[in-house]
Amino acid sequence: MCISLAVDAANTTFTYELKALEKRFRILDVLLFHGHCLAKPRSKCHSIAAESKRLRDAHAGSAPTTSRRAGCTLSIFDQDASPKVSFSVPANNQTDQVLVWAFSEDRPPSSHPDTDILKHSHAGAIRLSISSASSRHPYYHGEDEDVVSTKILLVANGVLASFGFLVLLPLGSLVARWGRTFSGKWLGYYRAVNMVVAMPAISLRVAMAFIVVYQHNERHFFEAHAVAGLLLYCLYIGQILLGWYIHSHRVLEGARLHPPQNVVHVLLGVGIIGLAFK
16 A cells, blocks of 8 residues: 655645555545544445545544534545545644554445444554655655564564474474484483474564564454464474373383374374474
8 A cells, every 4th residue: 555645735735645556455444543534435346435424533443423524525536447545634733644544354244334344454553744854755654663673573483483393393303213212311302302492482483473463453363374373383382292291101111112192292293394384
C-alpha cells in the first residue's frame, strides 16, 4: 500500500491517497484517525463508493451510527486496474498527521452497512509530515529503525531455527547412535547436544517469533508457518519428555531391547527432523 498526503495552496484541506501495489488487495473501508469513515463499497463484486455510516472511537472498532461528520469528500474510488482511494478532509495546524490502518484477510459476511467487521489481523499507524522542509516527501517516522529491527529478528529467528532443527538435532541423533559404540558415556554427550545447546537455541527462536508478532500488533498463529512452527516446538518438547521418561524407567537386564516407548522416541525424533526440512 502506497500512501500520500497533500495540502492545498490555501492550507485548508488535506488530501489522502491510498493505492494498493497489488491488484489482489481491495480497499473496503477507510477510517481516518479522527473518526471519519469515507469509502465503503455497497457490493462485494462492484466498486460502488458511498459514504459509510460508521464511526470509530479511540481504539475500538467502527460501529454503525446515524450521525454524519461534515467536511469529508470522497474524490476517487477505483478497484479495477490499480485499487486506490482518494479523499479530502479539513486541515488542522499540526505538522505531523497520523493515519491508523488495519488489515484483514477475511471478507465481511455481508455487504449490509450494519454488518459486523471481522477482527483485523494486522494493524498499525503511519506518521506523515507536512512541514515545509519535507512537504514534497511525506515520511513514516521511525520506519527505517522499525524495519531494521524486524529484519534482524527475522534473520536471527531463521538462523536459530535452521541451526537448531537442521544441525543440532541430527547431530544429537548421530551422537546417540554412534556414541554408544565407542563409549559408555554417550548419554552425557547426547544430553549436552540436545539440552545444553539445542534447547536454548530453539526456545530463543520461538521467543523471537512472539516478539516480532507483538511488535507489529499482529494476530498470533494466523499463518500456516506459525502454526507449523509451534507444532514442531511442541513435538520437540514432547520428545524430550519422552526421553526423560524412558531413562527414568529403564528396563531390567534381560527384557526386550526395544520396548514400544523407545521405538516411538526414535520415530518422533526422525519425524521432527523431517518436518523441519519441510
